[in-house]
Amino acid sequence: MIFYEFRKLLQKHFEHMTSDTAHLFTTNTDPDTLWDTYLDSFPRGTNEIYRERRHYDCACCRAFLRQFGNVVAIKDNEIVSIWDFDAQSDTFQPVVDALSALVKANSVKDYFATKRSTFGTDENHEAAEDGDVRTWHHFHLNLPSTSSPGRPSQRPPSQAPCVTRAPSCKDPSWKSRAKP
Numbered sequence: 001m002i003f004y005e006f007r008k009l010l011q012k013h014f015e016h017m018t019s020d021t022a023h024l025f026t027t028n029t030d031p032d033t034l035w036d037t038y039l040d041s042f043p044r045g046t047n048e049i050y051r052e053r054r055h056y057d058c059a060c061c062r063a064f065l066r067q068f069g070n071v072v073a074i075k076d077n078e079i080v081s082i083w084d085f086d087a088q089s090d091t092f093q094p095v096v097d098a099l100s101a102l103v104k105a106n107s108v109k110d111y112f113a114t115k116r117s118t119f120g121t122d123e124n125h126e127a128a129e130d131g132d133v134r135t136w137h138h139f140h141l142n143l144p145s146t147s148s149p150g151r152p153s154q155r156p157p158s159q160a161p162c163v164t165r166a167p168s169c170k171d172p173s174w175k176s177r178a179k180p
Helices: 003-018 031-040 059-068 093-104
Strands: 025-027 071-075 078-081 108-111 118-120 123-127 133-137 140-142
Touching: 003 071, 003 133, 003 140, 031 059, 031 093, 059 118, 078 093
Parallel strands: none
Antiparallel strands: 025 071, 025 108, 071 078, 118 140, 123 133
16 A cells, blocks of 8 residues: 555545544644654564655654644544554554554643644655656645535534634634633
8 A cells, every 4th residue: 555545544534533523632642752653663664764764754744743643532432543544554554553552542631723724745746866756645634624515614612613723813803812
């Protein structure tokens, strides 16, 4: 399985995970430990040195894991991490299992709030010396929209969107919500 297919499974799981939950949360997982666990959980021979670093060691994916890798939902009084899915791959399943175990071993810390509609880098390109262009795929998720089909933009507070949007300082009501 290539990384792009693995990432599509992550997006599908995330969409299912957020389809019927009121909020997302973060756990108290150390970002560096999360990143190290990701790199060290690949089966032997699947994350070998490529040029100078391991194949799956890139700044884009590291940023995603550090900023979003500890996100969870609470469903039926159980913690569900973004890593709780069948990766359909002998290469990636040990990785998601290890990340899920790590995230769930830590306590829930806070609500997850963001103004962003996506997390991660979809892809970037590298020009090789021979003129070929290589496309690199990275961790990337589209966050649910509060106004997408099936998710009306106007909801009672008890049914707030699962991704809490942080207030903008340009929002006139922001000052009334800010701490003095």
